[in-house]
Amino acid sequence: MSTVYRNLFAMGTRFDMVLPGIDEETGDFVFTLIRKEIQRLEEMLSNYIEFSTLSKLNKTAPKSPFVADNELFELICDLKRMYSASLGYFDISIGNYTGSGSAKAAEGLRPKPFSGSLDEIVTNDVEKSIWFATPRLTIDSGGFGKGFTLENVKKVLSDHNINQGFISFGESSVLVLGNHPFGEGWKVSIPDIYSSESVCVFHLKNNALSVSGNTPANLIKYPQGHIINLVAGARVSKSGLVCVSGPSAFYAEILSTALFIAGEKEQKQILNNFPGYKAVRVSYEPDSKTPDIKEIEFNIS
Amino acid sequence: MNDQKSNARRDFLKTFSLISGSTLLLSQMPWLRDLHAQEPGRRIKLGIIGSGSRGNLLQLYLKEIPECEMSCVCDNYPPNLEAGLAIAGPQAKGYVNHIEMLEKEQIDAVIIATPLHEHAHIAIDALNAGVHVFCEKSMAKTIEDSDNMVKARQKAGKILLIGHQRLFNVKYQRALQLIRDDKIGPVTHIRAYWHRNNDWRREVPSPELERKINWRLYRDYSCGLMTELxxxxxxxxNQILGEVPLCVWGSGSTNYWKDGREVEDNVSLVYKYPGGTHLVYDSVNSNKHYGLEEQIMGPKGTMELEGGKMWPEIAPPAPGILQLINQIEHKIFDVIPIGGASWIPDTAASDKGEYIWNEVLESDGTKMEMEAFVSMVRENRFVPELLRQGFYASVATLMGYEAIQKNQIVNWPENLSL
Structure with missing residues (x-):
C-alpha cells in the first residue's frame, strides 16, 4: 500500500488530498468520484457560474418562490439556523448589498447599508420553495462552500470505506479521517500571520478545522478587510485569526467566520450553541506583531 | 551601423546570451554555438528569389543583419519584384529569371521564398552554381524532389537550410530540453493542430492571375494544408521524438470552401512512430476556436508548445501538504502547518500551468534563423542536423499528403539520400 496524493483546482482555490494506505488505482477511482462531486457542487453553489442552481435561485427568488430540490432546500434551512445560532454574525446575504454576490467586488463600493439578513429568506417546507422577502437579497456561497463541499467529500470517502486521510481545501478548511500512519490522529499547526511560527496546534481525529481572518498581506491588498460584519454594518479590518475545530467542516467554516466578526462576549454565546466545537482566537493589538492566543471558552451560564 | 540595426543586434545578442547561459540548451541547439562569436568583417551578398509576403518578411529580418546585404532580387511577378527591391535597397538589382541572376551576380547565397513547386529546381540550380541556399519550408512538392535537393547539396558541398523556424525558437528548444530532462516523462502521445477560419485566399487583381496568386489552393503548386501548415x-x-514516423494514415476533404480550390480544406492524420507513439494531426479552414498548438503528453505531464506552458499530471502540493507527504515517506509523525485565512482573495488559485520560457520572445525564431544562416554562410559551416530536420519533415509531410490522396497507409520510404 502506498500514500496517494491528488489535487485539483476548484471554487477559486486548490483542493489537496492525502490518503495513506490505499493503492494508486483505488486512489484514482475515488479521486475521479470526488472530482465529479466537487464539480457538481460548484455548479450548484457558485455565484460565478451563471447557470448554477444558486444563481438561478438568486435570480428567481426575489420575484417568486423558487422550488428547490431537497439538497438545496435543506442547505438553505440549515444556513438560516446557523444565522440564528451565530446571533446573526454568520450572514451570507451580503450579495444583496454588493450587487454581485462577491465580497471582492464590494471593495469600496457600498459603505452602507449593511443590514440584510437570512431572516428575510422565507422557506416553505411543503412545497420546498424559497422566496426572498426583500427584492435585492442574494445568497453568497463564499462563507460556507468549502466546508459544505468537504462534508460531501467525506461521504464519498466513507462510501468507499476510506477512513484514513488528510484533505485540505484552500489550506483554510481541513478535514481529517482516522489516524496519521505513524501516530494518533493528525497534528495541525496554525502559523503566526507575521512570523509563520506556530501559534497553536490542533490535535484532530475524524473532525475538521477551519481558519478565518485577516493576514497582513491581505490587508495590504484589501485594507478594509474581506470579511463583512453585517450586524455592525462595517468591514472587519483587524489582523488576526479564529480557528475552529469540530465534527463538521461545514459548521466549522461557518463558526470561524462568525467568531472572527463577533466580540468576545458574543463569541462565548455563539460557541455555546455549537457543542463539540473548539475555537482559538489569535489576535493582535493595533501596531503589535505579538499574538494574543486564547481559547474561546463556553459561556455555560 | 545605424540605430535600427544596432538595436536589433543587441536584441539578438541578448536573446542569445540567455540561450548560451545554458550548456544543456546549447546541446539542443548546437547550430547556435558559434553565433555569438561573430566579429564584424566581410559582408556576404545575398540574392532573394521570391519576394512575396514571406520573402519580404525574411528580407526585413535580413536588413537588420549588418553582416549581409541583399544585392539582387528575383521575382517573376512585377508587384512582388518591386516590393522586394524596395526593401533590399538601392544597391539591389532586379531579375525575373533566377538562372540569369545566378549567372550575372556574384552572390554567396540565395534565399528562396517562392511557391512550393519552384523550391526544388531553383535550389538545385543555385547549389549547382556554387551558391549556399536557404529555402523556405516545405522543402519540396515531392519526396523525389526533396531527395534531389539533398543530392545536389552533397555534390556541391554547400549549405542547404530549410526554413523551419521553430528550430531557432528558444521556447521550443527549451521545451525539448525539459522533455529530455524527464519533466513530463517519456513522450507517449502528441496532438497537433492548425485551425483557421478563412478562405485562405489572397486578393487577385485579374482572373488570369488566380493560380499564380492563390497557388496554395492548387495541386500543381502546393499540397495545401499539409505542406503549408x-x-x-x-x-x-520529429524533433521531440527524435525519430521519423514509420507510417501514416489519414483523410481529407473539402467540406466547406467549395470555391474551386483543388486542395483540401480539412485534413486528419495519424502518424505512427517507433515505440508505438502517435502524432494525431488535424487542420481545418472553417473553425479557429482551437487555433494552433502542439500538445506533448507524457505520464508525468503535458506541454503546449505554441502557448509555451506545461502542466504536471499532479500539481505540486501546497507547502504544508508537501511536508505531510515527506513525513509519511520518512515515517515521521509531526505537525502539519496549515495557514491562510478562509476565502481571502489572494489564496485563490487555478491550474494555470508553468511557463516553459519566461522571457518575451521578439520573433517566432525566423529572425534568429536568418542570423544563423548568415553566420553559417560567412563561416562556410554546414550543419547536417538542420538539413535532416527539414528533409525528414518534408518526407513525413508528403507521406501524409499521399496517404490522404490514395486513402492508404503510407510507409517511410527506403533509400533516401539522408
Missing part, C-alpha cells in the same frame, strides 16, 4: 508541426514532432 502541417510541415512545421511535423518537424516539431
Amino acid at each position: 502541417a510541415s512545421h508541426q511535423i518537424q516539431v514532432a
